Amino acid sequence: MSDPAMSHAFPSLSRRSVFRGAVALGAGAALGGLELPGAASAAVPVPTIASCATWGARPPADPLTEISTDANKILIHHTATPNVTDYSQAHAYALARSIQNFHMDDNHWSDTGQHLTVSRGGYVMEGRHFSLAHLTSGNGMVVGAHCPGQNNQAIGIENEGTYTSTTPTTAQWNKLVDLCAYICEQYELAPTKIYGHRDYVSTDCPGDAFYARLPQLRLDVAAKLNGTPPFSVVIDNGSAGFRASAAWDTSSFSAQRYGADYRFATPVGASDAAYFSATLPAAANYRLETWYPADAGYNAATPFVVFASGGNKTVTVNQQANGGGWRDLGTYAFGAGARDLVAVSRWTSGTQYVIADAVRVTRV
Numbered sequence: 416m417s418d419p420a421m422s423h424a425f426p427s428l429s430r431r432s433v434f435r436g437a438v439a440l441g442a443g444a445a446l447g448g449l450e451l452p453g454a455a456s457a458a459v460p461v462p463t464i465a466s467c468a469t470w471g472a473r474p475p476a477d478p479l480t481e482i483s484t485d486a487n488k489i490l491i492h493h494t495a496t497p498n499v500t501d502y503s504q505a506h507a508y509a510l511a512r513s514i515q516n517f518h519m520d521d522n523h524w525s526d527t528g529q530h531l532t533v534s535r536g537g538y539v540m541e542g543r544h545f546s547l548a549h550l551t552s553g554n555g556m557v558v559g560a561h562c563p564g565q566n567n568q569a570i571g572i573e574n575e576g577t578y579t580s581t582t583p584t585t586a587q588w589n590k591l592v593d594l595c596a597y598i599c600e601q602y603e604l605a606p607t608k609i610y611g612h613r614d615y616v617s618t619d620c621p622g623d624a625f626y627a628r629l630p631q632l633r634l635d636v637a638a639k640l641n642g643t644p645p646f647s648v649v650i651d652n653g654s655a656g657f658r659a660s661a662a663w664d665t666s667s668f669s670a671q672r673y674g675a676d677y678r679f680a681t682p683v684g685a686s687d688a689a690y691f692s693a694t695l696p697a698a699a700n701y702r703l704e705t706w707y708p709a710d711a712g713y714n715a716a717t718p719f720v721v722f723a724s725g726g727n728k729t730v731t732v733n734q735q736a737n738g739g740g741w742r743d744l745g746t747y748a749f750g751a752g753a754r755d756l757v758a759v760s761r762w763t764s765g766t767q768y769v770i771a772d773a774v775r776v777t778r779v
């Protein structure tokens with residue numbers, strides 16, 4: 416029997432299914448993960464992926480379809496199961512078994528729908544049989560059952576948890592980055608080929624909060640493929656990397672502020688800027704963003720002076736609009752080490768308050 420089209424690989428795992436998985440815990444728990452042979456280059460570590468045999472999968476109910484076509488993208492899912500705090504390998508393997516049971520017994524599919532699963536504890540497991548063999552060789556794939564229209568071209572990754580309003584654990588995120596980088600390398604995919612389930616069908620999956628992090632996932636995977644670690648730091652006005660004179664007052668007036676409060680000052684024809692500094696890991700290109708509360712009483716032409724390698728550049732920001740979120744200031748080359756990145760200047764022709772709240776710097 417072939418797998419039917421469906422709106423979600425794992426739409427509503429019942430308590431019964433979770434419980435059944437938990438009861439089965441122990442059968443394969445003592446087995447270790449499978450270390451894959453080194454097919455990847457030195458730039459991308461080969462992740463440890465527990466095979467179906469390792470976590471104790473049942474055999475498929477029907478012959479699976481293997482194709483010689485390589486995957487052309489990665490689709491990110493969440494399992495919509497509870498955000499458990501059991502981060503053990505035993506729990507991860509039990510999860511894999513409960514998903515397979517659900518897909519085979521309740522959905523009546525041939526086998527687990529997705530190709531790979533990442534637990535909240537950071538364990539990576541093979542989903543559908545033969546997924547691992549194809550990934551290891553970088554040739555072809557087994558047709559999955561995780562997204563209608565994409566099952567014969569997208570590698571489906573189920574991430575344990577429900578990410579409508581919260582994001583994956585750090586361990587889970589880091590393993591997902593490693594896994595995606597490895598998949599990209601094996602199938603020669605660009606990190607831009609990472610998508611969310613909702614990009615292809617109408618579904619909440621992988622949740623609003625997780626979906627909003629997919630741009631960062633692509634960045635982190637790109638950094639892994641390039642052999643450079645991701646770097647992103649927020650400098651709030653309360654951070655050590657911030658400094659301003661006493662002429663800058665402190666306020667918590669606007670709910671759009673970042674953190675506890677922000678600094679503000681009246682315009683003046685003199686150099687009395689509020690500085691944001693950070694220690695950068697390397698000479699490279701970095702994207703700068705600012706967060707400020709917007710208000711009709713704030714300056715419509717606030718100068719942000721960027722201390723880029725090629726010389727200072729001024730970006731004018733209208734602080735009467737678009738507050739309460741990260742706003743792009745552009746991407747610039749900076750040298751390595753501790754340095755001033757950007758300053759909010761009081762030297763503006765406007766008459767209303769200039770605001771210094773937070774800056775984010777991200778290596779690109």
Ligand SMILES: [Zn+2]
Pocket residue numbers: 423424425491492493561612618620621
């Ligand atoms: Zn999904």
